[in-house]
Amino acid sequence: MFDPSAVAVVGASETEGKIGYEAMANAMEFDGPVYPVNPSSDGDLFGVPFVDSVTDIDDDVDLALCCVPGPATPDVVAECGEAGVGAVVIYAGGFAEAGDEGERLQRAVVETAEEYGISLLGPNTSGFVVPATDLLCSFASGAEKLPEGNTAVIAQSGGIAHVLAFQSRRQGRGVSAMVGLGNRANVGFTETIEYFDGDDRTDAIVLHVEGTDDGRGLLEACRDSDTPVIAYKVGQSDVGEFAESHTGALTGDHELYTAGFAQYGVPTVTATDELLDAAAALGDSPVPDGPNVGVVTAQAGPGIIITDRLQRAGGRLPALTAETQERIDGILPGVTYTGNPVDTGRPMPEFGDVVTAVAEDAAVDIVLVYELFEQSVGFPVDALDGLAERVEKPVLFATDGIEEDMADDKAALAAVDVPVFETPERAADAAAVLARYGEMQAAGTDSEVVADD
């Protein structure tokens, strides 16, 4: 599915705006051969001759993008089986999400697929994208501009998969893959989590979950993943009928999910931007040893917001050791506030030294730095370069300013793998996810030790 040698687009169309056209246009970006399949079409599409059936292709097609309407799907899947295609993406709706008849249709497709050992993504999905190999198996426009990153997006809704991928781009990040599961005919959360846990390009996995019949399978896949997983379970209030009309799943009991995720070591969040922030924090950082956050701020206002929000979301702000406080007083005599947060009052050349002092404090598991951009001082890039690795703690940075003025400094931070956040609240939320993750990891290790006894 995610690493094919050749791709077929079944139901490829010459009519712009049709899914069969958009899917083919996007698929053409792929480095390997791409074949348009349509028995009603002659001639070429994007310079490649149409074929009547996947069984007519000599090449080794691993992946077929099925752009035909629902009722024609079972035949296409059977043909793919005959042709030895191992994976099929089904974009069409009208399956399990659309009542009894649709359910029967979906069952028929799944039975055919399992006969031939085919992995089915969808139906009722916008597909997937792997930016590193330009594998654009989505009909949405803009898929070709998604940048490569180290977060795998796995969303129950194809629409939310795209929302997350576009947001990630706007944040200057990117994705290792973006997958919309749709109805999860036979490729669901467990299969994709397992796959991307083994994917070298992926350092964090984010889940958008509406609901699933196999909650246990989902949780166990999360627990078994060495790659950190963060989950966004939607549907806290009753969205009943509408949710069912979507991907054929009820949104289920929100509290039960949240508790289950926590028990299986998965931090949960409550918004799309928070999900991507958490992935940036977890994917680019050492695993924290606990929930203790050391906050350094150059302005008190953001410091208060961060402190308040962190505390409410499961982070702790320990007192810094006397040594650290003395050290900071030595760096900045008369500094505004040397508790935790440390408030330097303004950006200044010594700011990086203060951050280093806090990062080296034994009471601190996670470091969060806030500094409004000031042109004459810039960011403490040298101090932050390699700091997280050296102290083996996450070091997060948040700022605000005129985007183009701070672009170079922000790029410099990205180049040395410092996760950067856009608002005080979002930085605090990301640090809180790290804190909760750190606490879960610590608890998990403890219980394993007990179990070994």
Place this chain on the structure above:
Amino acid sequence: MFDPSAVAVVGASETEGKIGYEAMANAMEFDGPVYPVNPSSDGDLFGVPFVDSVTDIDDDVDLALCCVPGPATPDVVAECGEAGVGAVVIYAGGFAEAGDEGERLQRAVVETAEEYGISLLGPNTSGFVVPATDLLCSFASGAEKLPEGNTAVIAQSGGIAHVLAFQSRRQGRGVSAMVGLGNRANVGFTETIEYFDGDDRTDAIVLHVEGTDDGRGLLEACRDSDTPVIAYKVGQSDVGEFAESHTGALTGDHELYTAGFAQYGVPTVTATDELLDAAAALGDSPVPDGPNVGVVTAQAGPGIIITDRLQRAGGRLPALTAETQERIDGILPGVTYTGNPVDTGRPMPEFGDVVTAVAEDAAVDIVLVYELFEQSVGFPVDALDGLAERVEKPVLFATDGIEEDMADDKAALAAVDVPVFETPERAADAAAVLARYGEMQAAGTDSEVVADD
């Protein structure tokens, strides 16, 4: 303060990086005359000759930016009084936020100011900015690039004033003014709310509140404002000592504030981005008659998130009338879902007609539209142009996609005054603020009627 004919920068400095330099550099953008004041300096600064004292300036200086250290401030304020200057911004810290001696110093400054009838902004603030007149009374870099908008930002913390202004710029919005109150010596929330309520450029006022001794005055100023006010009260958990070290105010009882704001018709939010989104929704929209939201979405996933979040935040999703449902069925036979939300399944040319149908439904007070950008279809700009005015209801729009691909369409929406939001959650939060505001207004009108009886 906010509309001077000439400005003096007291303590202006030739040393780059010093507040007296940065403040002078920014002030020079102002259209009127700007005078550097410093008895220890000779020659020019940015081409303007230094003067020894504000009393030496012949021009009619209304506003002085005081860049001297705390202890020198009382003399500067007295000199300003002698020179007939009506407003002074005090940047320095070391006043009420810094213990007993600082409190004495602040009292001395306030007494002097009141003797001469001077309005004091600060101390301990980064100042203010009015983009429309290039009045940049802040020492922060980038102030000159803040775009003009219709939201007045009034923040207790100068840092947060800048956070909000920079964010607003990144969101493609802008501010009518950005004010950091700091210690609120004698210009506080009440004075600034009153001023910006009367300001023609301001359609919404946002407050960042840490704490105040005069809660009643703040609430009454909000109630008396014809311009909608939205408040962000920080400090739900105990940030005690650190908060006091900041602007000399305790963060106080959060629930009491929230209840007070609600009672006085002020919606509250819990984050900086939410504050600006709420201002965009309220400032650019007709006042809604109630909390009933009609949601139209081109993708189900965002629709579920929006529905869930709206319901939890005080919005209601009423059933659409049978007429509207029939009308939508006529526009899009076999549409995915015609409850509320209406889910069209994909963007399509008829999308704008569907939005219009929902906007014209009598059960709907507020319209929220979500549509991922699809290049071949674009946004329904024609349908949205003038719709809110015609139906006398707020019409909000949220989307995601590749920024540069949708830039023209987004600009077209902005040109016809449609508020646009960045994530499904933030759009839902903004609509929920409108819903709560609509309900407050309805309740307020009722109780006034009762009171008149």
